Amino acid sequence: MNTPTQSPRIALITGGSRGLGKNTALHLARDGAGVILTYVGNQQAAEATVAELQALGAVAAALRLDLADSASFPAFAQAVREALKTHWQAEHFHYLVNNGGMGMHASIEETSEAVFDALFKVHLKGPFFLTQALLPLLAQGGRIINISSGLARFSLPGYAAYASMKGGVEVMTRYMAKEFGARGIVVNTVAPGAIETDFGGGRVRDNAELNSFVAHQTALGRAGLPDDIGAAIASLLRPDNGWINAQRVEVSGGMFI
Numbered sequence: 001m002n003t004p005t006q007s008p009r010i011a012l013i014t015g016g017s018r019g020l021g022k023n024t025a026l027h028l029a030r031d032g033a034g035v036i037l038t039y040v041g042n043q044q045a046a047e048a049t050v051a052e053l054q055a056l057g058a059v060a061a062a063l064r065l066d067l068a069d070s071a072s073f074p075a076f077a078q079a080v081r082e083a084l085k086t087h088w089q090a091e092h093f094h095y096l097v098n099n100g101g102m103g104m105h106a107s108i109e110e111t112s113e114a115v116f117d118a119l120f121k122v123h124l125k126g127p128f129f130l131t132q133a134l135l136p137l138l139a140q141g142g143r144i145i146n147i148s149s150g151l152a153r154f155s156l157p158g159y160a161a162y163a164s165m166k167g168g169v170e171v172m173t174r175y176m177a178k179e180f181g182a183r184g185i186v187v188n189t190v191a192p193g194a195i196e197t198d199f200g201g202g203r204v205r206d207n208a209e210l211n212s213f214v215a216h217q218t219a220l221g222r223a224g225l226p227d228d229i230g231a232a233i234a235s236l237l238r239p240d241n242g243w244i245n246a247q248r249v250e251v252s253g254g255m256f257i
Contacts, residue, residue: 010034010093011237012080012134014065014127015100017046019197020147023230024097025049029058031234036083036093038065038100059087067100067126068118073133080137092139095237098127098146098169103199105158116161123165128172141184143237146173148191148248154256166191170248177246186245190233193252195224219254228253 011028015021016037025035035053039046039062046062053060061083065076084090102122104115127146138144148170151163170189177187194214196205203210204223214223232251235241 008032008034008059008088008090009095009239010036010084010088010090011095011097012036012038012093013097013099014038014067014130015040016097017042017049017062019199020192020195020226020229021097021099022049023226024099024233025053025060025230026056027230027234028095028237029053029056029060031238032058033095033237034059034088036061036063036080038063040064040066040100061087065100065130067130068121070121070125070129073130076130077133077137080134084137092137092142094139094142096131096134096138096142096144097233097237098131098144100126101147101199103201104162105203106161107158108160111161119161119165123162124168124172127169131176135180138185141242142186143242144173144176144180144185144187145233145236146170146176146187146189148173148189150191150193150250150252150255152191153250173248174246181245186242188236188244188246189248190229190236191248191250191252192229193218193224193250193255195226195229197226214255217256218252219257222253224251224253 011033013021013025016025017039025037029035050060050062063079146169148166151159152166152170173187173189194204211223215221229251
């Protein structure tokens with residue numbers, strides 16, 4: 001008697017062509033998962049990331065998505081449906097990582113309504129309604145990871161608007177876990193500390209004074225690296241790690257403890 005072939009695990013990662021999203025995609029590919037990643041404007045970088053994933057033996061695809069344009073989400077969901085059929089002969093994906101975002105550093109006095117609204121659309125409204133649009137395509141027993149920030153726990157001047165959105169993300173995670181639990185869908189928040197990427201203009205990576213400040217405020221004595229975060233997200237998404245639910249998992253090396 002033939003044993004049925006288990007369908008491959010498939011992850012959809014917003015903002016997966018660079019930074020933490022890309023690193024997460026690489027970790028998941030090494031674990032045998034397929035990946036759909038999204039990008040906003042840099043198609044060349046997205047295609048390069050797809051090539052890296054394919055070199056690891058993964059099936060991967062890149063789709064354009066503007067998280068600030070919620071009206072485009074139904075069409076994006078249809079594009080995901082088509083990608084699943086084309087690349088995996090599948091109807092559902094298993095992991096949604098709401099990672100896409102933008103950085104902004106300004107005091108409350110200096111923050112414009114336009115910037116505040118842009119942060120809201122990308123970091124809170126976008127993940128809320130994108131998840132809604134993709135729910136029919138998310139497999140029973142699937143997983144959702146919403147990306148927050150250490151800045152939702154500790155306060156540093158200049159991040160009030162950004163951190164406020166991430167606070168909303170953490171509340172949203174708990175409600176998603178409660179409402180999606182009947183389908184066996186697990187939902188958690190991952191909150192990175194300060195990481196050396198190009199996010200926010202690469203300030204932590206490229207500003208030696210800021211990098212040193214972060215290192216001195218972190219128990220493990222350095223700023224975070226993309227591998228620290230990608231590995232943590234991949235761990236939460238492993239099939240045998242499904243009893244952690246509705247939690248905020250800070251991955252900061254012990255920053256401001």
